[in-house]
Amino acid sequence: MNERNSLYVAVALVTIGTFRFLTDTLYELDPEYWRVLAGTWLRYVVRAPSDGTLAGELNAQWFKLLSVPCGIALIYLRCRFESGSAAQRESHFRDWAVRGVWVGVFVAGFTVLELTKDLLVGENPSLNHVAHAASAVAAWLLTEVLSFTTPTETGPRY
Numbered sequence: 001m002n003e004r005n006s007l008y009v010a011v012a013l014v015t016i017g018t019f020r021f022l023t024d025t026l027y028e029l030d031p032e033y034w035r036v037l038a039g040t041w042l043r044y045v046v047r048a049p050s051d052g053t054l055a056g057e058l059n060a061q062w063f064k065l066l067s068v069p070c071g072i073a074l075i076y077l078r079c080r081f082e083s084g085s086a087a088q089r090e091s092h093f094r095d096w097a098v099r100g101v102w103v104g105v106f107v108a109g110f111t112v113l114e115l116t117k118d119l120l121v122g123e124n125p126s127l128n129h130v131a132h133a134a135s136a137v138a139a140w141l142l143t144e145v146l147s148f149t150t151p152t153e154t155g156p157r158y
Contacts, residue, residue: 001145001146001147002147003147003148003149005147006076006145006146006147006148007077007080009073009142009146010073010076010077010080010146011073011077012073013070013072013073014070014073014077016066016070017066017067017070017071017073017074019045019046020045020046020047020063020066020067020070023045023046023047024047024113024117026046026047027048028117031118034046034047034048043059044056044058045059047120048060048120049120049121049122049123050120050121050122050123052122056122057122060120060121060122060123061122061123061127061128061131062131064110064114064128064131064132064135065131065134065135065138066135066138067106067110067131067132067135068106068107068132068135068136068138068139069135069142071102071109071139072102072103072106072139072142072143073142073146075093076143076146079092079093080148086148086149087148087149089148090147090148093143093146093148094143094144099140099143103139103140103143104136106136106139107132107133107135107136110132110135111128111129111132114128114132
C-alpha cells in the first residue's frame with residue numbers, strides 16, 4: 001500500500017474507533033440513546049443491541065474485529081509524523097517487539113473494557129475473546145501493509 005493510501009486507511013480507522021468509543025460511552029450513560037437512530041443505517045454503527053438481523057448481529061458481536069486495528073492505526077499516525085527519516089520511522093513501527101507490545105496492550109485494554117461493560121442483546125462473552133484475537137491478527141497484518149515511504153524516497157522511476 002502506498003503512503004497516501006496508508007494515511008487514508010489509518011485516518012478512517014482512527015475515526016471509526018473514536019466514533020465507536022464515543023457511542024460506547026453514550027451507551028454506558030444512557031442505554032436507550034440509540035433508539036433515535038432506529039430504522040436508519042446509523043443504528044448499525046453505534047453501540048446498540050442486536051435487532052436479530054445480520055447487520056445487528058455483526059454490530060453487536062463482531063464490530064470488535066476493528067478494535068485493535070483502530071488502535072494500531074493511531075500508533076501508525078503517531079509514528080508517521082514523528083521526527084526522523086521515513087526509513088527510521090518505518091523501522092521502529094515494523095519492529096516485531098514494538099508491534100507485539102502495542103497489539104498486546106490494545107488486546108488487554110479492550111478485553112478489560114469488555115469485562116466491565118454490560119453485554120448487549122446478541123453478544124456472546126466467549127465470542128468477544130475470539131473477536132479480540134482475530135482483531136489482534138488483523139492489526140498485526142495491518143502493520144505489514146501500512147507504508148511510510150513516499151514515491152520520492154523510493155528513488156527515480158525509469
